[in-house]
Amino acid sequence: MNLYEWLSLALVCFLGAATPGPSLAVILGHTYKTNAVAGRLASVAHASAIFLYALGTILGLSKLFVAFPVVANTLIILGALYLLYIAVNILISAQKLNIDNVEVLDHISNAELNATNNKADSYKSAIAEAFLIGFLNPKLAFFFLALFSQFIPSENMTIALASILLSTVFFIDLFWYLFVVSIAIQAKRRLTASPTIKVWLLRTQALIFILIAANSVIWR
Numbered sequence: 181m182n183l184y185e186w187l188s189l190a191l192v193c194f195l196g197a198a199t200p201g202p203s204l205a206v207i208l209g210h211t212y213k214t215n216a217v218a219g220r221l222a223s224v225a226h227a228s229a230i231f232l233y234a235l236g237t238i239l240g241l242s243k244l245f246v247a248f249p250v251v252a253n254t255l256i257i258l259g260a261l262y263l264l265y266i267a268v269n270i271l272i273s274a275q276k277l278n279i280d281n282v283e284v285l286d287h288i289s290n291a292e293l294n295a296t297n298n299k300a301d302s303y304k305s306a307i308a309e310a311f312l313i314g315f316l317n318p319k320l321a322f323f324f325l326a327l328f329s330q331f332i333p334s335e336n337m338t339i340a341l342a343s344i345l346l347s348t349v350f351f352i353d354l355f356w357y358l359f360v361v362s363i364a365i366q367a368k369r370r371l372t373a374s375p376t377i378k379v380w381l382l383r384t385q386a387l388i389f390i391l392i393a394a395n396s397v398i399w400r
Contacts, residue, residue, distance in 0.1 A: 181344055185331055192327055193349055197356040202263055206313050207357050210306035211364045214299065219361035221303050222310035227354035229314025234349040237324035238342055251318075259316030260394070266309065267386040324349070 181189075203226055211219030314320070328345060 181331060181341060186344065186348070189327070189331060189345070189348055190352060193352040194356065196323065197353045203310070203313050203357075204360065206266070206309050207306075207360065208364050210302070210309070211361050214302040214306065216361055216365045217299075218302055218306040219364065220358060222306040223354055223357035223361060225307040225311040226314045226357060227350050229311045230320065230353045231346060231350040232315070233317075233320040234324050234328075234346050237321050237328060238345070255316055255318040259313075262312055262316055264390065267390045271383065271386045 207219055207222045207226065210222045331341070331345065
């Protein structure tokens with residue numbers, strides 16, 4: 181792979197990572213509700229899920245989905261249900277927010293609301309949600325199949341080429357979301373200064389999840 185080919189690969193990976201979607205909403209949500217560490221851990225977890233799909237594509241995962249479409253459809257439905265689960269938890273948290281209290285409650289989908297001060301639970305929640313958002317998206321396998329087919333020679337896949345493809349996918353996704361987290365931290369105080377704004381941010385996030393879930397099922 182020459183430099184021009186790698187730059188083409190990197191550009192497509194960047195555009196894919198930078199496209200707004202549930203992954204962005206999850207990572208931003210954990211960054212705002214907890215801290216930068218939670219956002220960074222979520223970024224690593226999400227990049228790891230993307231890496232696994234890229235590796236699976238090289239190993240023939242996309243062919244499995246083509247041969248057995250029920251597997252891909254099941255993952256899509258599970259992903260949509262998980263998005264709805266997160267959305268419901270966000271709406272419940274938003275409903276319970278006390279707009280007269282500066283210290284508003286935050287949503288944590290994998291823990292009770294009274295565990296918001298437990299950073300360890302928040303970090304685990306961030307890792308789990310970010311990983312599952314990436315893992316429950318089998319369309320990534322087809323995306324990488326279309327992408328990698330432009331760079332994989334027809335004869336044999338070498339370890340060196342596979343390493344370049346996988347590391348490019350992983351680090352671009354990771355660095356993009358780490359950059360997003362750094363920007364989010366800078367804007368956090370301004371956006372969450374008012375509890376009322378926080379309520380509407382949560383409701384907007386929940387609405388995004390619901391729309392994406394519905395879209396993924398209808399157009400699967």
